[in-house]
Amino acid sequence: MILPPHLSVRDGHLWIGEHDTVGLAERFGTPLYVTSEDRIRENFQRLSGALTAHYKKVRILYAAKANGNLAVFKTLASMGAGADVFSAGEVALALASGMRPESLLFNGSSKTPSDHALAVEKGIRVSVDSVDELRQLDAVAKEAGKTVEIAFRVNPAIDVPTHPKIATGLATSKFGIPAGQILDAYREALALENVNPVGIHCHIGSQILAVEPFAREVEVLIDVARDLLDIGVDPAFIDIGGGLGIPYRRETDRAPTPEDYAGAVMPVFLRGIKELGIEPEFWVEPGRWLVADSTILLTRVNSTKTAHKTFANVDAGFNLLIRPTMYDSYHEVVAANKADAPAVSEYSVTGPICETGDILAKDRMLPELAAGDIIAVLDAGAYGFAMSSQYNSRPRCAEVLLAGKEAALMRRAETIEDLTATMVTVPWQE
Numbered sequence: 001m002i003l004p005p006h007l008s009v010r011d012g013h014l015w016i017g018e019h020d021t022v023g024l025a026e027r028f029g030t031p032l033y034v035t036s037e038d039r040i041r042e043n044f045q046r047l048s049g050a051l052t053a054h055y056k057k058v059r060i061l062y063a064a065k066a067n068g069n070l071a072v073f074k075t076l077a078s079m080g081a082g083a084d085v086f087s088a089g090e091v092a093l094a095l096a097s098g099m100r101p102e103s104l105l106f107n108g109s110s111k112t113p114s115d116h117a118l119a120v121e122k123g124i125r126v127s128v129d130s131v132d133e134l135r136q137l138d139a140v141a142k143e144a145g146k147t148v149e150i151a152f153r154v155n156p157a158i159d160v161p162t163h164p165k166i167a168t169g170l171a172t173s174k175f176g177i178p179a180g181q182i183l184d185a186y187r188e189a190l191a192l193e194n195v196n197p198v199g200i201h202c203h204i205g206s207q208i209l210a211v212e213p214f215a216r217e218v219e220v221l222i223d224v225a226r227d228l229l230d231i232g233v234d235p236a237f238i239d240i241g242g243g244l245g246i247p248y249r250r251e252t253d254r255a256p257t258p259e260d261y262a263g264a265v266m267p268v269f270l271r272g273i274k275e276l277g278i279e280p281e282f283w284v285e286p287g288r289w290l291v292a293d294s295t296i297l298l299t300r301v302n303s304t305k306t307a308h309k310t311f312a313n314v315d316a317g318f319n320l321l322i323r324p325t326m327y328d329s330y331h332e333v334v335a336a337n338k339a340d341a342p343a344v345s346e347y348s349v350t351g352p353i354c355e356t357g358d359i360l361a362k363d364r365m366l367p368e369l370a371a372g373d374i375i376a377v378l379d380a381g382a383y384g385f386a387m388s389s390q391y392n393s394r395p396r397c398a399e400v401l402l403a404g405k406e407a408a409l410m411r412r413a414e415t416i417e418d419l420t421a422t423m424v425t426v427p428w429q430e
């Protein structure tokens with residue numbers, strides 16, 4: 001099995017950085033999300049280095065939805081990241097982590113008046129998703145006596161090789177304004193008093209393992225920039241969104257590196273802006289690439305069973321990691337306490353949720369497993385805990401952050417009391 005560089009096998013155990021995962025499972029209990037701060041830093045530096053090698057005016061906005069722990073935000077804030085935020089909660093986390101309002105972009109196709117009011121009050125730029133939203137935002141800004149800087153989100157009608165549920169730039173997707181309507185939207189923004197169009201935004205989808213769609217996206221955005229110049233808008237930034245995928249199947253996935261990605265998009269961008277005679281900032285919004293491989297989910301085997309198939313029943317299910325159930329996603333699994341034992345049997349690693357689809361890993365060759373063994377689910381840092389739930393009335397698990405030899409809780413496990421903490425007794429049941 002190919003492991004990422006921060007994971008290793010020592011004396012039969014899986015290690016993450018300087019930590020024995022079996023020791024972490026014993027110390028903090030299972031299920032347990034474990035995140036390497038060092039790996040997030042490495043990832044940020046690598047992506048940032050690859051892009052800035054081509055152009056200095058690059059800004060990285062972490063896609064906050066990928067992993068919403070404040071400690072993760074703080075790590076990225078300390079590296080100079082801003083954030084792509086989609087909700088008032090993400091705004092609060094980003095600001096609490098030390099990110100400045102001007103390094104955020106408030107995205108989303110369905111914002112409320114209070115989202116707009118928050119952006120206006122804090123001075124956060126907004127990516128506007130429709131002309132209807134534009135008019136609402138202008139009214140909110142007028143009411144507050146302020147002007148808000150905006151970008152429009154362009155729908156570039158680009159098909160991408162990924163799961164259909166996470167392709168966002170298709171012509172039929174709910175996001176953005178078609179390229180054919182975008183100029184009219186900017187014209188209307190210019191005519192309004194309290195919105196100031198300063199940027200262009202786009203995002204074509206997630207977990208994309210090819211670079212060509214990103215290059216095509218940049219071509220579309222350069223065309224938009226050309227049209228904008230004709231109506232007197234010199235864009236201050238062009239934001240191509242996130243979407244760079246990672247090799248969840250390390251043996252077979254051919255994933256572009258950050259250098260491949262930068263090598264595909266930056267020449268198109270640089271050629272375009274040179275021809276137009278402009279120097280906008282280049283923004284990206286990576287989520288998965290920064291955090292996915294930083295994190296493993298540790299889960300304990302409760303029992304094993306051989307029926308028509310062999311099952312390892314573990315204590316984490318789709319309540320904690322829904323990607324396999326929702327998108328048929330593949331996550332590598334390792335028997336953490338038998339990491340160099342030979343793989344002898346085919347197991348489905350199944351969770352405790354009362355649904356047949358509660359399968360974390362299907363038909364995987366693993367060492368002989370028994371109750372008490374620890375399984376590590378790899379690459380769980382993006383859209384893992386962030387998409388967890390209390391389904392089946394299961395409290396969510398803890399999250400631990402590692403830095404060098406240090407390990408500490410960055411989120412405590414929920415308790416049974418937490419499950420009822422927000423419930424209110426209705427008067428007729430008192």
Ligand SMILES: Cc1ncc(COP(=O)(O)O)c(C=O)c1O
Nearest residue numbers: 063203206242243285286287288
């Ligand atoms: C607007 C926007 N930006 C960035 C991202 C981050 O995507 P990824 O985690 O694939 O990099 C997303 C999620 O797909 C998004 O919706």
Ligand SMILES: N[C@@H](CCCC[NH3+])C(=O)O
Nearest residue numbers: 065166206207323382383
């Ligand atoms: N949640 C998806 C990614 C969606 C990105 C959000 N726009 C996943 O786990 O792959």
